[in-house]
Amino acid sequence: MSRMTSESEDGIVSNNQIESPLGEEGNYCGSANGGVLKKGPWTSAEDAILIEYVKKHGEGNWNAVQKHSGLFRCGKSCRLRWANHLRPNLKKGAFTQEEEQLIIELHAKMGNKWARMAAHLPGRTDNEIKNYWNTRIKRHQRAGLPLYPPEASLQALQESQRCLNIDRIEIRNKSQHDTLQSNSYGIPNVMFDNLTPHQSILPYVPELPDITASSMLMKGLSSFQYGSFMSPIMHRQKRLREATTLLSSFGGGMKNEFHLFDQFQDVDKASQSFGLPFPFDYDSTTKNPEFFGENQGSHTLANGNFSASKPTSEAVKLELPSLQYSETDLGGWGPSCSPSPLIESVDTFIQSPPTGTVESDCPSPRNSGLLDALLHEAKTLSSAKNQLSDKSSNSSTVTPGDDADSSALNICETEREDYGHPISPLGHTATSLFSECTPISANESSLDESPSSETFTGKHLFHMNLSRMIVIIYLFEAMSWVPPVIFYIILQAC
């Protein structure tokens, strides 16, 4: 902290530090009582005033600081100063090794949730952690190191699995009280706990450490590093947000399901978490024995399709994020083609969808709203199909009085068995989706209005394909290749 600070010892505020109120927008610190608010570094005198104020009045009500203490700082600035510097029990100085390790693990699990990470590091502030991480990113970027060591990935996997289990329990309890909205996009996220990937079985499912990171696979499409080839990179998040707003008009529940937009931000982590050397030219064996094991590039995705299919020597020339392919590649889509990596990625996404976004202490960074919605739609259809096929095969009917829980559990047991079958990447999605179920949908279909059998033939297959198409188009839209309006039209067509 010796670097700190530029504060003027005498506390005199220079003219350029006092700004006229930002009142026209009111976004940051406006002025109260028509006065002007000071910006810039805090002086020790100001600190003393703030400390005194907090002693008297306690934390909170920061906008009142100016009124009561005569401090010409906006409430936000006061809160920040207090939280980051004046608050008691703040640890100062460099992070210890334990803290660094913890940050890495937490970031692997949570992503850029600095405040939540700070909660796990007593005496540390989110700002500190953020700065540390950003510095670390730059350092590793420069050195071509991965951000996450294998241990962190592994722990994130275990933690995620544990949390998924917890979520499942909570969700199962909760789901009994949830009802499906008629709008198929108003879906409780809890619907997807049954879609938990069984990584030990499925060869195409990325490991869970990539939850945060894999969600960031897409994030990176707007990363500055790739700006050179991401043509419409500008205001990506703004566009996505607009799309969110647009799509939110479909239904109340939909907006909440669209966190996927927020996840398209950081490709670096994605490339790393998928075992891609990062940035582009790196001899892992000589430069970083700490982070790279013998089978370099596979530490976070040992059985994933990315690291396995692409030799890392190829990745040295990596120019596109993992999910981004040139337009010429896209032209190769067709029934006779082997699954393109993008399709496969979509399948992977579908196979390991975000799970359990029920807020709990466990980080649940996976939340890919639209995919959730689509998956739910597909699952609802498929579960209904299951019901029908069960009926036809067993010649037994589900009575409305059946115990929903037990039936759900039974169906989910069959789901596990289904996962055991090695299935081709393209075929897997539909197969697995049709073999899956949700307690709610099962319950729902068992209760009443079971669709007639013809409903589940062409129409629902069409829906399935449509859903996949939407996923793909959505991904493309996220990559700025498809204007939002097309996505909108297709959704309307649904």
Next chain:
DNA sequence: AAGCCAACCAACCGCCGACGC
């Protein structure tokens, strides 16, 4: 000694959700 550069850090900024009226 001077210039450059990376690292570090504090603070600003804009967005968003919660809350109260």
Next chain:
DNA sequence: TGCGTCGGCGGTTGGTTGGCT
């Protein structure tokens, strides 16, 4: 229900410091 305010959060900026050439 709509609006304004407040507080929190994450991204970004800009200043300072220290090391290297």
